[in-house]
Amino acid sequence: MQRTLALLLAFACTALLLLREQRRFVLATRPGDSAALEAYCGAPPQGSEGNLTADGLKLVGVLVTIRHGDRSSIHSLPNTNTTARWVCRPVGSEQKQAAAQVAVVGLDGSPLYRPLLPRTLPGRHGDCAPGQLTPRGFAQHVALGRHLGRSFAPLLREAAAERRANSSRVGVYVRSTDYTRTQMSAAAFLYGLLPPTLRPPLAPPTRIHTCADEAAEVMHGVGLAASSKVGSEDGGGETERQGACALAGSLARAQQAAWRGDDGARDALGGLFGEEARAMPPTHVADALHSLSCHGMPRPCSQGGCVSAALAASFGRMGDSAYCAWCGNFGSSRSSRAISGKSSGDQGDLW
Incomplete structure (x- = not known):
């Protein structure tokens, strides 16, 4: 061999x-906010x-x-x-x-x-x-x-x-x-x-x-x-296209359409940053917040206030749930538990 x-x-x-x-x-x-965050970073x-x-x-x-x-x-x-x-x-x-x-x-x-x-x-x-x-x-x-x-x-x-x-x-x-x-x-x-x-x-x-x-x-x-290619750059946005397998694309769209997120969290985000923010995919919001965590940067603020730890955690759970539903179709029961924060081992800010 x-x-x-x-x-x-x-x-x-x-x-x-x-x-x-x-x-x-x-x-x-x-990074000092929790031992779990320290271990992750x-x-x-x-x-x-x-x-x-x-x-x-x-x-x-x-x-x-x-x-x-x-x-x-x-x-x-x-x-x-x-x-x-x-x-x-x-x-x-x-x-x-x-x-x-x-x-x-x-x-x-x-x-x-x-x-x-x-x-x-x-x-x-x-x-x-x-x-x-x-x-x-x-x-x-x-x-x-x-x-x-x-x-x-x-x-x-x-x-x-x-x-x-x-x-x-x-x-x-x-x-x-x-x-x-x-x-x-x-x-x-x-x-x-x-x-x-x-x-x-x-x-x-x-x-x-x-x-x-x-x-x-x-x-x-x-x-x-x-x-996430934007022109010649590696970030700053994201586009979606149909890949080589049409059937896989239609199944993925069906999974996306069947997934439901936390409208209360979306409303709270929209109240801070406007309708454009409310309409953002939860994975995009989670990316904007998650990437700050290991660098000691504060969560985003507007004139109306700042993203709270609870709201950030909600979008973390939504982003995780969305990836699982869109990429793996692991079932609605697990997704609903993740969104509600009642899954076993839930650790607040760490998701």
Whole structure:
């Protein structure tokens, strides 16, 4: 059997399905507000990956599916009198090294020019543009890569030996969407994962395969596919299109139409920021609030007041429920429990 290390970095609903029992939206004012928030923002990687529980088995391949690390928000609430600020520059030496040790290529292997360091807002002294990987997000994936590098050290050593014996053998395959934050997350993960024998200068740069045609990217979904590309930027809005499978698209629309959120929370948000905010999808609202949590930034305010912890938590639960309903169709009973906040283990601001 061919022994390879297969590494797939996927950023789509499939990742959410794999993690559906984890709470994804963390909504609080400061990292010190709760132990749960602190653990979410800086949780050390842990687990028993790589341990074989039966004799006679040998690990010959690994498939890893991850999402990008901590990032600046893609969406923002209208009519606020506060400005959120994430700092992306200057970048550290490790991040520069990680970016230099990979090469982004098309699905056919042709080279693509993709500067992986985070984009910044013009004239804002290093402030992140929308949807950019933060220094915290980079560190998260380096730590995860190092953890898995220790777990899968024998397999990585074998891949390095095969590479030395046959320089044409590619032991690592990486697939990413065409976003700076996802490709830099992949580079950070590889920087932590791969031993020196599988990284430059002892080995060629690891190739990150991506689809340069956003409209043809199946990693966004084959039914309804969402994209946060706005012009040449990686954030600042979101569009939805029909993917390659018409049936999957019609089923997804039916799931969206059947889902019901918390109208009381929507009304409260509209009272603060107007009808445009009330009409925003709950996942967009949750993104605008969630991305503040690990950076000590206050929740948005208007002349009428500020988003309360309870309202933020409501949109966190709604966003979580909406993702589950739209991407997984886990059933109305679980969704209704999530919206009401009565599911087992409900921890207030952590959702």
